Amino acid sequence: MENEWVDVDASELCESYELCARVSQDRLGPVWTALELLPEEARRHATALNGFAVWTDALADDSEPGVRQQALARWCADTLAEVRAGHSDHPLRRAFVHTMRRAELDVAVLEEFLDATRADSAAPPGFVTVADQRRYLRGVAGTISELMTPLLGPRTGDAVRLMSLLGEVCQLGDILADFPIDLAAGRCYLPGEDLDRLGLDLEDLRSGRRRDALDELIAVQAARGRALLEEAAPVAGMVEASCQPFMHAMVLGTEAHLGEVERLGWRVLVEGLSSTTSAETLIRPRREPPAGLRIPGHVAVVMDGNRRWATQRGLPAPDGHSAGGRALMRLIVSALRLGIGHLSVFGFSTENWSRSPEELARVFEAAAEWITRAARWLQEQGVRVRWCGRRDRLEENVASALAIVESMTSTNATLTLNVFADYGGRDELVAATRRLAAEAVSGRIRPEDIGPEDIARHCAAPDLPDVDLLIRTSGEQRTSNFLPWHLVYAEFVFDPTYWPDFGYPHLLAAVIEYSGRHRRFGGDDADPVGDPVAVEAG
Amino acid sequence: MSVTRRTVLSGALGGALAAPFLAQFGGTAFGATPNATWGTVSSGWVELRYSSEALAQFDHLHAVVEHIAPATAITENGTTVGARFPIHSATGNPALTNLPQAEGNALLDGGVMVRAPMGQFTFTQLRPTLDNELASCTYTVNGVESSGQSLLRCGASQGRLLAHPVPAGQPLSIRIERVPVYPTTESLAAFASAFGTPTFTVDTVLAYLTAEAVYNPPRA
Known part of the structure; x- marks a missing residue:
């Protein structure tokens, strides 16, 4: 130095x-x-x-x-x-x-x-085609982003190209956010071919007339931004581990920004959008469940598909885990927005110990990074964090850090995040049975008095409520030894999306599907009173 | 796993490392009124165990180190090998979202007295400060207040963090131990001007630091 x-x-x-x-x-x-x-x-x-x-x-x-x-x-x-x-x-x-x-x-x-x-x-911009616009995006933003790449410890040559793309998306986001300022100055950074196709001119954009066409115009721009971002996002896992939180924040922030543009639609042309406002939706998500939906109180997610996501992109498995960490952040934000009270995520099964030591080391490294980086944010959002599963195979410092975060967040009540790592459902039930047997042998409980609540109090998280909705990503349709005790009346939704691509729309779709199901809990009655939160319309 | 260890240590404990050792999450006075967001830390202490190189330097100078209560000496086989200081107060920013920026300061109770042929030096009012993993310290020596130079560098990534799960809401004992402490260029220069050429360098471990405190999470 x-x-x-x-x-x-x-x-x-x-x-x-x-x-x-x-x-x-x-x-x-x-x-x-x-x-x-x-x-x-x-x-x-x-x-x-x-x-x-x-x-x-x-x-x-x-x-x-x-x-x-x-x-x-x-x-x-x-x-x-x-x-x-x-x-x-x-x-x-x-x-x-x-x-x-x-x-x-x-x-x-x-x-x-x-x-x-x-x-x-x-001169004012005059892009005829999307390719013209891309050249501009590359020139004013992709270049600077590319220059940053060597500072981040890139592992592959492709990181340079993807960093440039990420810069382009950020600039596109700025264009969409700064419409009112640019339009007032007679500048429009959109490709003319997009306007021509919809029969729009600059005056339409300024006045907000022809809202359907303007909505489509904005949707096309946002979709183009999302496509670029999807291509660029793997770069977050291609840089040094210490720089990845920055990259994930950039990707998540850009996603949130495009999401706000989509939400505003034509209004972004006249109202504009501050990047701070976009960031707020990510950093401090508002509880805003869609009206009329029955929100499950406890959602469990098997976060499957990290490695296949990586393979699909020609990337090593750790890059998939890195992207999976970003998806977990997205899931928590989404759960907070929907007002879900308990979220259980299955990240690391006892069976996964058969994987390579390098991959396991990277998984734990990523988990520790994520939890320590996110601890302050989780605390500010009122999220209680619980690590459910074995700890004895965690590195001592990692296990201790988890204990601190659990303690710090232990009295939060907005959302309980149960992280099931190095966990297996059968192991959990075997351990509970052993403890009950020991109680019986010592005379603290009579075998005939053992009930479901006695099993529950010896599970990994004794006060964990039954799961209402189980989501498994990547198209696999099995529970894989996850929460056998708590899944008995859960509704299952299998989503083909690989976990790193899972986001708010996927969670919302699963909740809508859940909301439409008829739950009888083994009886003849319709949904009983006390079933999870029903959101009033309006 | 070195990256993970560094991250976990400086991230989870944040400002706990180096000077403010186990500083309170948040920023109000150590052990003072409960902090609604971050909780409080109480009953903290810091311990320094001198390395063999440091003890050799004491011998070389014919120096004897004594400790001023409530700081206590740590002895092994009748020889003083370190000192433990209660933490009087501390504030800090654990920088959980920005690890390299962990910072804080503390006031330690007690002090140290060094008796040597060239004189007697009494160090009290020890106020260490952490910034960017460098520990500087202001103190009073023989009644005169010193300025705060960068005295020590802590090898945070090499320490052990120890905390075991407790029931929700219960106090949590947190310990960090075996953190090597090195001199800085500045402290070497200061030492050389006062005592002559030292037998140690910036790469010499002078002591190993251990700190412990009880973390009380915020109330529901």
């Missing part, structure tokens, strides 16, 4: 990095929050890149066209000269140049960014 600073004036360089941080913090909003998840060195350099990009972008938008063209041209020329010389005296570019040199970032990509920004600043 110290060697990094020997070739420059450390205090001036520090000030320059701090300036980049201030500039980034002011302009990037939730992206800044995500940047803070990076390890220190990567964060510092990523901040320098983003600070430079934000500054350049401001120059491109600033003042009268003639003045800004001149200023931007000089800015670009000076930047390239300094990067090639490896030195800058500019208060902001000093850190940027240092980062470019230190991380040996590609100057050609920087040139591409500067050229694209100058072109955007010189």
Whole structure:
């Protein structure tokens, strides 16, 4: 670390990095929050890149066209000269140049960014085709995102391409969010062919007329963004483990942003959308179950398909587990939105110990990362976390961290998250039986007095309610030794989606299916009173 | 698994490592009024066990280390090998969502007295601070308040975290042990100017740190 600073004036360089941080913090909003998840060195350099990009972008938008063209041209020329010389005296570019040199970032990509920004600043956009729009997205955002890649410790060459795609999606999200500002300035960043197909012109977009067509226009843009994001998302698992939380946050944040765009539909054209608002839907989900639905009180999920998801994309299994962790975050947010009280997830069976030690190590690493990173958020959302399953095969530090998180969240009541890891249903019942037998032998209980509640109190989570809805992903249709005691009256929904792709629409679809089922609990009656939460219409 | 260990240690305990050792989750005074969101930490102590290299340096200087109550000496076979300090108060940010930014500070009860041929030094009012895994400390030496230099670097990833599940809502004992503590460049320079060339370097483990406290989760 110290060697990094020997070739420059450390205090001036520090000030320059701090300036980049201030500039980034002011302009990037939730992206800044995500940047803070990076390890220190990567964060510092990523901040320098983003600070430079934000500054350049401001120059491109600033003042009268003639003045800004001149200023931007000089800015670009000076930047390239300094990067090639490896030195800058500019208060902001000093850190940027240092980062470019230190991380040996590609100057050609920087040139591409500067050229694209100058072109955007010189004339209003006029994209005829989607391909035209993609070239713009790549130039002004994909480039910067690509430059960040080496800072994140990429494992494969494909990470560079996917990072560029992720940058493009983020920029597309910005375009969708900034409609009112851009339209007022006579700028429309949508492909003309999309507008032509729907018979729309700029005035329709400004006025919000022809709402059906505008809704379709927005839906097409959001769907295109989602397709790009789906292609880019695996990059989150392709970087160093310590950088993955940042990448997951970026993917989840972008998903949430596109989701808000879809929810607003045509209104996003006139109202716009703040990225902070989008982030809030992810960070602080509101309880808003659709009216008329019967919400199950206890949903159990067999999170299946991580490895097949990875195989389908030509990725190693750990990348699937990494993406699966992101899906778990999505599931919790979705459960909070629907007002589900108990969520049990099956992540790691006792049978899985036959898998390779490397894969197991990665699974535990991911679990520990996830729980420690999410602990504060879980606590703030009122989520109680319980680890149900063996702990003796967990690494000691991991097991201890779990105990702390469980303790910290133990009195929360909004949602109880039961994480079943290294768990097997038969083992659970055998252990319960042994304990009851021991009680009987010691005279603490008479065999004829043993009832269901006695079995339950010796299960992994004694107060766990019966499961109302079991969801298994990836199309498999079996319970795989998960919660045999608690599933007796559960409704089953088998979803073909691989777990990493599971999200709110899938959970909602399962709840709708559950809500339409007739539950008799072994009797002739219809749903009894006391069955899970029925949400009043309206 | 080194990444996991580092993550877990600095993430779950966060600001607990290094100076504020087992600082309260949240930021109000240690053991003070219950914190509605994060709970409180109480009955904490910090223990430093000197390494053989540190003990050799004491011998080299003909120095004797004594402890000022309520700090207590740890002895083995009649030899003082360390000290335990009760935590008087502590605040900290565990930075659960941003591990490298864990930070905090504490006030330790008691102190240390070093008797050597060149003089007697009494260190009290020990106020360690953690920032970026570096522990600095302000203290009073022979009644004069010192400035807070970066004194020690804690090898957080090499320690053991110990906590065992308890029933919901019950106090939880948390311990972190065997965290190696190294001198910093600054503390080496300060040592050299006061006592001459030290026998240790920035890579020498001076002591092993153990800390323990009781975590009380927030009430329902």
